[in-house]
Amino acid sequence: MPAFSLDPPQTAWCAELRTVAAERLRPLAEKGEPGHVNRPLVAELGRLGLLKRLFTSGAVDLCLMRESLAYACTEAETALALQGLGAYPVHAYGTPAQRDRWLPQVTEGGAVAAFALSEPGAGSDAAALELRAEREEGEGREDVPPGQSVRTPGGSLAAHPDGPARWRLTGEKCWISNAPEADFYTVFARTTPGAGARGVTAFLVPADRPGLTGTGLDMLSPHPIGALGFDAVPVTADDVLGEPDRGFRVAMGTLNLFRPSVGAFAVGMAQAALDATLAHTARRDAFGGKLKDLQTVAHQVAEMALRTEAARLMVYAAATAYDEEAPDVPGRAAMAKLLATESAQYVVDMAVQLHGARALRRGHLLEHLYREVRAPRVYEGASEVQRGIIAKELYANMEAGR
Template sequence: MTAFALAAQEREWCARVRALAVERLVPLAERGAPGRVNRPLVAALGELGLLARVFPEGGPVRVLDLCLLRETLAQVSTDAETALALQGLGACPVFWSGSAAQRARWMPEVVAGRAVAAFALSEPDAGSDAAALSLAAEPDGRAPDGSPRWRLTGEKCWISNAPGADFATVFARTGGAPGSRGVTAFLVPADRPGLTGAPLEMIGPHPVGTLVFDGVPVTRDDVLGEVDRGFGLAMRTLNLFRPSVGAFAVGMAQAALDAALAHAASRTAFGGPLKDLQSVSHQLAEMATRTEAARLLVYAAATAYDTGAADAVRRAAMAKLFATEAAQYVVDAAVQIHGARALRRGHLLEHLYREVRAPRIYEGATEVQRTIIAKELYREA
């Protein structure tokens, strides 16, 4: 296949996922408490084998599969989509760089949906500038075998699945070097002494909170990968998920477009259906064009990543940038076509309107993506 066409089996798989989501995941999502981890939903993602697609046996996930999964789920249930994505984000560093003991302890539980993961990178003063993180891993002597020990002190903020996760991938400063050097990734179980947190009330319904570290003990056995090399692991994780954030946005845009098309065909105004008004039909055409352009950028970026293309980073940034901005436009336009009914609490578009804003910020804001694209253009030149 090319970057711009899906094979028949891929389309059939997406249709099966969509049907499963409608039957099994939507009811569980609707019963969840806003802003809290929905464990029955996460468990269902495991039971249906969808988390196993994110962490396949024998090799890394195919990014195109991840994008198709996130796009398909987003069209039906953004709660289910986000629950799956957060598991992937929090556990990928363990899947890639965890020790045999760490992987044996946590990955089967994550894949089964029995353990919930968090990715703890952002801080109150280190969001888009992730390299400015200040959570300190202070030396705390040596273990009996001579390996180092630390205590984590500081705060993480805007952490998905916090504080309800069973463990977090935590990035802390072990070295004195500024910027990205001297950062180490730790796997920190939720029951460690000194670790607390609180939920944050956000515009969207997903679990987001703070994590506070008051001398939390960690040892060499908790390190993911190499000491002082954790920032690269964080960036590798974000680079993997960046195209699929675009896929999430495409799924929301498609849901909004479908709703707008159905409403324009059935709603009568000024003596005929809305779809016969040129202003509305042209708006729908623009919405469809932007959605399809975003989809193609996402598929191209995913294929570039999967094939190891030299321009994969640039394509991923382009896909994330364009798709999230396009989804914002499409959802807003769909609200306009629906009018006041779309602003009522519980309407699909009211839900999407709140959902669509955050992806333009998290995992690299729009402005950060433009910076990445420019840097990659200069590098390629």
């Protein structure tokens, strides 16, 4: 894997994104209501063409966007990322009808998407999903096993005399970003009991489906996050993303793209904390000189810079591997997310320490980053899950002789 470095157009684009985030997006973010979807902010991301780039560019561009926006406006970064996470399964696995119905609205900033995977009892262990997709009585053909649908030679779901296969979704989802205010959800439900990851199907569920309810959750960082309840919510074969019982592929395919970009989000926050620390220690008087003249402080700042740059390089190596369709993407994606999010936690925490009490005051950049930086170590696979993925990939490669 070649070393990653930005070319001049990428460098200029990142600088432009930082400026746009500070001048156009941050004022909209500041007007938003904590814990709720900021639709004017999402709409502005659409007008700027950034939402469209989620689906027309590669993983490296996604990481550049997330890092640059995170540096100047974490709320804008999060709004962009959540649109991508919720709608990417439609882009990558949806039917032409599904894509035509939703993707133009998503890219314009008019429809809000959500990725509904986690449950109260199945967060890190995504294969343990309990949301049930129960086949309706009398639906489907007798020669087709429950939970499966007929496909034509061309791969499309075939109709039968009673119409498309139908299910009812019953259960709960929790910790879902943009819930309960999203316009549609990518929902993962169990269609075959006892089959683990192989018995999960992904459905595109519009928010106005009968039986779908939701409540907001008050979190450490005031993002729009909620719980969803499914009381016999109707879905049909026309709502399936990908193939029945193959929804875990949809989930993992999406996460393999977005995990490195979570790392980019973390790198953007770490860089913002590092730059704030450089400025503060260069001007702060202490012990007869400047803070930066103290060896202890200088070494801590050097460690912060070292970890930030190491994380950045691993993030873009993973993104490059994804764009080049390398075989080791899952392991690289896990490494990138793990190193970047853990490093960002260290850098932001050390920045707070070097700033002292002023950094703990409400409204300070570092107070904001301190709350923002904690969640990425948990969502889209906690750090412990990433270590498990890395180890699994290492042993698989050893057994395969790679």
